[in-house]
Amino acid sequence: MGDYLIHPEHGIGQYLGLETREVLGAKRDYLVLQYAGEGKMYLPVEQLPLLKRHPGTTDDPPALSSLGKSEWKRTREKAQRDAEELAQRMLVMHAKREATPGRAFGPLPEWDSLVEQNFPFELTPDQHKALEETLRDLEAPRPMERLISGDVGFGKTEVALRAAHRVVGHGAQVAVLVPTTLLAEQHTQTFRKRLEGLPVRVAGLSRFTSEKEASEILRGLASGSVDIVIGTHRLLSPDVRFKDLGLLVVDEEHRFGVAQKERIRELKEAVDTLFLSATPIPRTLYSALVGLRDLSSIQTAPPGRKPIQTVLAPYDPALVRQGIMDELERGGKAFYVHDRVATILARRQYLEALVPEARIGVVHGQMHEAEVEETMLAFAEGAFDVLLATTIIESGLDIPEANTILVERADKLGLAALYQLRGRVGRRQEEAYAYLFHPLRLTEGAERRLAAIADLSDLGSGHLLAEKDMEIRGVGNLLGPEQHGHIRAVSLEIYTELLSEAIRKLKGEKVEPEHHVTLDLQLSARLTLEYIPSPEARSRFYGRLAETRNLAQLSRIAREIKERYGPAPEEVENFLALSKLRLVAQSKGVVSITEDMLHLQIAFETARLDYDAKALRALPFRVEPTQYPPGFRIPKKGLDPKQLVETLNELLYLVD
Secondary structure, three states: OOOEEEEOOOEEEEEEEEEEEEEOOEEEEEEEEEOOOOOEEEEEHHHHHHOEEEOOEOOEOOOOOOOOOOHHHHHHHHHHHHHHHHHHHHHHHHHHHHHOOOOOOOOOHHHHHHHHOOOOOOOOHHHHHHHHHHHHHHHOOOOOEEEEEEOOOOOHHHHHHHHHHHHHHOOOEEEEEOOOHHHHHHHHHHHHHHOOOOOOOEEEEOOOOOHHHHHHHHHHHHHOOOOEEEEOHHHHOOOOOOOOEEEEEEEOHHHOOHHHHHHHHHHHOOOEEEEEEOOOOOHHHHHHHEOOEEEEEEOOOOOOOOOOEEEEEEOOHHHHHHHHHHHHHOOOEEEEEOOOHHHHHHHHHHHHHHOOOOOEEEEOOOOOHHHHHHHHHHHHOOOOOEEEEOHHHHOOOOOOOEEEEEEOOHHHOOHHHHHHHHOOOOOOOOOOEEEEEEOOOOOHHHHHHHHHHHHOOOOOOHHHHHOOOOHHHHHHHHHOHHHHHHHHHHOHHHHHHHHHHHHHHHOOOOOOOOOOOEEEOOOOEOOOOOOOOOHHHHHHHHHHHHHOOOHHHHHHHHHHHHHHHOOOOHHHHHHHHHHHHHHHHHHOOEEEEEEOOOEEEEEEOOOOOOEOHHHHHOOOOOOEEEOOOOEEEEEOOOOOHHHHHHHHHHHHOOEO
């Protein structure tokens, strides 16, 4: 209930629930969709596969379409034009990059293996693939521009580090650009530790670097004695000159300003560039863009990592104290998120009284940047047990000992923010906990968001979230802000389809239109209210049955239904049989299966049908091939209505 669904012809409607109706003696369930104004549409549940979901929530709803007007068609056409322009631009950029001469950093068998010896883990399959793709780009005689996306802590830095090691092995320099001083410090330590014992000089350049040290590093970069420099936007200053820059690594590019991005563009013109992003890319978009942008996606969790235990609960001081104390007793640290600057100091006093055992530090967005970073660094180094913060801690902080996060008023935050906040913990093999507190009464939208974040506790489920609510934020970074409006209007899924289609057309590939089968049979077929009493459960099963793409999946869901609710009545069996018929018909290229007073008619996409005429004549019912429409007609006389669907299945199995 409340979901926003998109019909290919009528556009965005809000799902109000199911309604049973009887038409020509057959009982069916219909989806009730609310459109703009008083417009309502009743759609038979068999047509559910036509619909797509819009990620809007009741707190942030998309505009409903008007029935009977062509505004949806115009909106879709605008999005299509934008997708075609974007595909064209990307194709031109890709071709230009392919033609630009660059440097090739080929394999160095003796040198390459040295960096692996300091790595205490096995690379995950996704890391391995991302590394292979990156090294292949480095070996090519053109400038690399690759984006590596993936959840926080899934090993993007390791790929960047090994790429940097390869470039240094060829005598060139590497610059690693990160958005915060704290990240610069952490990355500098990581690189130094991993490259220990190798003839590689790593320097960190940020606000924490003294003037004397900074001028020495600048001299080292100009003379070539510094191999790898890791820093904030300080690296983009005009006084930073490299003797021989070979690789630029940019972490979270979207967090830099316009002028800084311009400087990054100038720098990367002639050098290999690797972009890292913690915003997971939805799989559908990823597959559409591969071939136009150089992308690698890391979605497998490192071995030994455990899912974050997510606790949803009304705010309870006893649970807050227990959550913090459990963490302190095992020698760890905790984050506490209070998203109101005006009352954050009062909240500190409250927590000090509630958990007097804990030392509490405070950070928020109205503090000076230097003060924020110093407090965070003090927390990382053990000066505080609890960091009380606003959502300022949402990104870019890796504190291995912090394995509990408590979020007050989680109902006020969007899915993306909740997912990023929860990603602050659970970086190591310790069990991590996220307590998401909310008031006793919740809005429907907040309830659904919190349920979604609790469901997505599996590691690497960021890409699933990307397909729910994170999509627009993430795609803004990936495709550019101008796409935001079109994606909002038609949904990411539809925009991705339009983009994918535009890309294939530009590449000269054949674009097959999306194929749906129309089933219109006078048969009582539904998941009855008497059999499945919960309207939510019925809606959920209808959704899952509509999304099935093969018979094995379908039989699993049918088995689950019968195990939970017992032997199925006739109308339920009929609905399951129709779901099977839809899948078989789709695989055989059927356009529609309809019924009139005298006949069943099966119409196919193709005019030339390949079938076994002899086997057709041997069937226990009469079948008449038809030319217009191309297909078959079956006289209903003598057919048992209960055998209707089985009859159709039997016939379809004879068609190649």
